[in-house]
Amino acid sequence: MNTKTIDFSKFSSIRIGPIVDVALIENDGVPEGHFIVGSANNLLVSPTPPPLMILSKQYDFIRLEEDGLHIGAATPGGRVVSFCKKHDIAHFEYLSKLPGTLGGMLKMNAGLKEYEIFNHLIAIRTQSGWKQKGEIEYGYRKTSINEVVFEAVFEAQKGYSVERYEMFAQMRSNQPNDPSAGSCFKNPPNDYAGRLIEAVGLKGKRVGAMAFSDVHANFLVNTGGGTYADALSLIEEAKIRVKAQFNIDLQCEVVIMDGKNLTKK
Structure with a gap:
């Protein structure tokens, strides 16, 4: 099985994660027990990820x-x-x-x-x-x-x-330029995650170098050197506050890759 070494702090769009040897999928051979990462645009990779794999250029x-x-x-x-x-x-x-x-x-x-x-x-x-x-x-x-x-x-x-x-192009013009994993949460039925995050006072909220963007509240951005723990802290705080104030369970659009607890939060 061929592998590729990936530095997720450079490869992932949110610029967080360890350096990991990732299995390459070639000739339709898929290694068992591995999780696919794609281009890591909606991933938050923990310091202890599960076994990972990626499609080859094939x-x-x-x-x-x-x-x-x-x-x-x-x-x-x-x-x-x-x-x-x-x-x-x-x-x-x-x-x-x-x-x-x-x-x-x-x-x-x-x-x-x-x-x-x-x-x-x-x-x-x-x-x-x-x-x-x-x-x-x-x-x-x-x-x-x-x-x-x-x-x-x-x-x-x-x-x-x-x-x-x-x-x-115009529809996406209001998105922040800082590294992020795209929309952090799915929009609940008949509402917007960004509106809810702003309503509970978290727009622009920072923990370390991570923040809910002051450009668009539903973007969790890395302002430089952000960590997995800081990102997870903000995600959990948003879920708790929105649940308490609106009785809405926010669901992550970001996939959290943690070997200890792999989940889509």
Whole structure:
């Protein structure tokens, strides 16, 4: 089994984590007992992570075939958008403003507003073979996918839109520039996590070098040298305060990788 040494304090988007040897997934071989990290854009990795694995560059591809647009699970969203612009393919413009690679986007049904990765999905190829979209349960920022995805095929419709691309760019213009793992919490039904965090007085709140951004309260940002413990402290404080004041259980969109207690908080 080949491995890759990753420094998560540089590799992860929130710039927190240890240096770890991560197993490489090659030729569809998935090591048992390992957790996939993708491009670590929505991960908070503890100093004691569980065994981790990552897709090799073998799964970074995009090609147009008769049955649709085939995209490898290690392909970055920006590369998909560039390909679709070049080949005049519609419905992928929003991926330019979503960090990460396709596998992670599929796992959490990533998107912006009503534009979601599952909207034009046909099927995915996993460890257990091809699965049609109708065989997968999915909803707002969640799916029933519980195994490694190798690739997916999407509808390939004509009509790349510069207007849609610019609209998505504008939608993301209010996000902080500091390192973060994206939205910290999922939006509860008929409400916004950012509004709730601000309402309980945590917008701009700092613990060490970690803070809930004063630009957008639902972004937990690393202002320089932030630690796992500080990040976890703020996450727990937000959950406690929002529960106490609004009786709402905030659910993390950030995946917490801790070998002692692996959970999606």
